[in-house]
Amino acid sequence: HGTGVAGIIAARANNSLGIAGVAPDARILGLRACWERPHGGSTVCDSLSLAKALNFALDTHVDVINMSLTGPRDRLLATLISLAIARGSTVVAAVDEKRPEGSFPAMVDGVIPVADERLSARGPAVYIAPGLDVPTTEPEGKWSLVSGSSYAAAHVSGLAALLRQLSGNHFSTAQASSALGPRGPIDACAAVARLSRLDAADCSGRR
Numbered sequence: 001h002g003t004g005v006a007g008i009i010a011a012r013a014n015n016s017l018g019i020a021g022v023a024p025d026a027r028i029l030g031l032r033a034c035w036e037r038p039h040g041g042s043t044v045c046d047s048l049s050l051a052k053a054l055n056f057a058l059d060t061h062v063d064v065i066n067m068s069l070t071g072p073r074d075r076l077l078a079t080l081i082s083l084a085i086a087r088g089s090t091v092v093a094a095v096d097e098k099r100p101e102g103s104f105p106a107m108v109d110g111v112i113p114v115a116d117e118r119l120s121a122r123g124p125a126v127y128i129a130p131g132l133d134v135p136t137t138e139p140e141g142k143w144s145l146v147s148g149s150s151y152a153a154a155h156v157s158g159l160a161a162l163l164r165q166l167s168g169n170h171f172s173t174a175q176a177s178s179a180l181g182p183r184g185p186i187d188a189c190a191a192v193a194r195l196s197r198l199d200a201a202d203c204s205g206r207r
Contacts, residue, residue: 007137008154018143022158066157068150070096085110094149116152166195
């Protein structure tokens, strides 16, 4: 899961290996906050491991924090996320499609909530990004197709990193949301055009 998310965000371009990420010049800081249960069981996290990862991200002054996960609301995690946003980090989180209105941490104030195309016609106003049959990286130099809001959030995390790069990394949370455009299906080309010399008219037909 982590390798797939990281690949969508920042897989290197022009290396003849699989795919190129949305922001191939970005540097990934991988923080292991979850683990797999034995014998192919589901992946699990707990508040302490997530809090330690978030605290390290805060101490390291990470620009974009991707949280491709959902779970029960947690006061400590909400506090750390709010602190990260107050310090200028862009926080992107996946929406739980089974209970989108109650998604945590996606619905924390200031977090950019993202779902895949399956939520576009229902639920709360969130950002919609590609998340169905997306090619991405696997361990050992392999690649595969993946689906889910985790991977939609990865697309938006990569786009946030790219927009921060174009802006010279002078980017508040409000500016990040503004650059992404209105909630709903994201037009990445138009978002890039807002911060570059790209003519927005050139984005027609590229969605």
